[in-house]
Amino acid sequence: MAVKRKVIVIGLDGLEPTIVSALLARGDLPNLSRIASQGGFSCVRTTVPAQTPVAWSTFATGLNPGGHGIFDFIRRNPKTYLPDLALNRYEQKNTFLPPRAVNLRGGTAVWQVLSDAGVPSTVLRCPCTYPPDSFRGRMLSGMGVPDLRGGLGTSTFYSSADDLKDGESEQTVKVTPDSNGTVSTHVVGPRNPRSGATLEIPLTIRLDPSQGRIVVMSDGDPKALEVRLGHWSDWLKVRFKAGPLQSVRGMVRFHLVELTPAFKLYASPLNFDTNAPLFPISSPGNYAHDLTAKIGQFYTTGMVEDHTGLSNGRFDELAYLDQCNQVLRERERMMTFELERHREGFFFCLFDTPDRIQHMFWRFREPEHPANRFSPANGLERVIEDHYRDCDGIVGRAMEAADDKTLFVVLSDHGFGSFQRGLNLNTWLHQNGFLALKKRSEPGDDGELLKHVDWSRTTAYALGLGSIYVNVKGREGEGIVEETESAAVKASIAGRLTGLVDRERGDLAVRSVSVREQIYRGNCLLDAPDLVVGFAPGYRVSWATALGGVPRSLFEDNVKKWSGDHIIDSQLVPGALFMSDKFRPGGHLTDLAPTILSALGVPKGPDMEGEALLI
Secondary structure (H helix, E strand, O other): OOOOOEEEEEEEOOOOHHHHHHHHHOOOOHHHHHHHHHOEEEEEEOOOOOOHHHHHHHHHHOOOHHHHOOOOOEEEOOOOOOEEEOOEEEEOOOOOOOOEEEEOOOOOOHHHHHHHOOOOEEEEOOOOOOOOOOOOEEEEOOOOOOOOOOOOOOEEEEEOOOOOOOOOOEEEEEOOOOOOOEEEEEEEEEEOOOOOOEEEEEEEEEEEHHHOEEEEEOOOEOOEEEEEEOOEOOOEEEEEEEEOOEEEEEEEOEEEEEOOOOOEEEEOOOEEOOOOOOOOOEEOOOHHHHHHHHHOOOOOOOOOOOHHHHHOOOOOHHHHHHHHHHHHHHHHHHHHHHHHOOOOEEEEEEEOHHHHHHHHHHHHHOOOOHHHHOOOOOOOOOHHHHHHHHHHHHHHHHHOOOOOOEEEEEEOOOOOEEEEEEEOHHHHHHHOOOOOEOOOOOOOOOOHHHOOEOHHHOOEEEOOOOEEEEOEEOOEOOOOEOHHHHHHHHHHHHHHHOOOEEOOOOEEOEEEEEEHHHHOOOOOHHHOOOEEEEEOOEEEEOHHHHOOOOOOOOEEEOOOOOOEEOOOOHHHOOEEEEEOOOEOOOOEHHHHHHHHHHHOOOOOOOOOOOOOOEO
């Protein structure tokens, strides 16, 4: 194969091959069809588990999770049993030095191998790139960038209603308009690192019901920001004072939900200001600022689409679709600008929105889905297919930058499916004698974070999105299982949990349970969960399990708007792969980095596991 001058990879997160195939057959995806006719279209095997940060880390490094160390969104501290974010951490060596962000993804990424060979790359929004790598080229960090409060997406909801309660990943602020229709309130900011107090910025909101709008007044930029009823505002840039010579800068958008009878205003999570981010979000450091100057302001958090606002009922599906479309067009502008000046080397841009839309709208494909009891479809049954067509249009625009010396690739990291029922893994472990609760505690007690677990009698516990850990002596804080007995515990759990049937429905719930040594290898093997559960179609780990809950029932209906998912047996949710050159079908995500390197005439990294797919 002749060496290419450019490799362009467009990532479409979560694109489901069966939906793609159906739309291709109807002629609804002309640009993807064109690529398939030139080179090919195939499913591509994904990681265990089939999660976005895990899979894209494998794409980037050519390593299985045991090699790059990303196994889940959540990792547990073995000494405390408490969950923590698994993508990055912050460390401060002493009080005289500022804290710094540390990327927990290991391995050598494809762009670093290219850089060492003198080949430049542009990488836009790839997960697990926060903080960004330093290499020959440009990078804008993706999933892993927190909001200004340190979470993955902590919003604020202002309301004059009396029944105001905090929802998931949310702060609520009760407000009362005065006789002139003015609200005095504040922006909820980050915590002061010294005092622990929450930083705030005063806001004055002038209500104008006759014109269907409000004006948000502050010391930010702009000082007066109009927000129209049912619309998303422009960005408000704010500065929080943390000390005499210290400040933290961020930016926020608003969605005006209701003016009467109650006032309701949604505020997005606080994003890092691209002109002065709290921690680096781009490489070189000024790249995010320069990009803003070229294409306009853009979201910087790793989880851009405000799905929790929809989940919490703060705004409706149409408002969410509006925001998703704005995010899609923002990313398209970013892609187009960079492709216009991309002359050689590797280009990557990820569009996350297909994944987020499928998570929130899958229920409308299935009339029997439990979530439809509370929110009828209202004409939204074809939203996912419509979004696939939008993505095909973006692919067509990206193809304009390709020539006969370009390898053009479209890739999804995993597929998608339904999430109708959740399995409470800790409840199963309790019922089967692996997890014990303290005296006078029982399943169903308010017990997130495993707080009612009796560790002196517990041999295994679940935390995260399908991970099970053995309570190993010397490894866990209060471990009781001898290392020599660990294999037997894992084998017992795997044997008894595999094939579990949901008796209420009569359906298979658990298709497989994998012991870590069966699926992982590499320098990070000891950080892996001991067991990974592979669910059958329609099932997933429950919401409570992710944070160490032990509910009363074994199974529960998923009635949340987050109604589709991909954290099932990974064999059931392969990704989709299109390439403009002929390639060997049936590949794995580990093969993509070697393929990119081969196309550009660079040997694959010494630790990369896959092989080039081009033929």
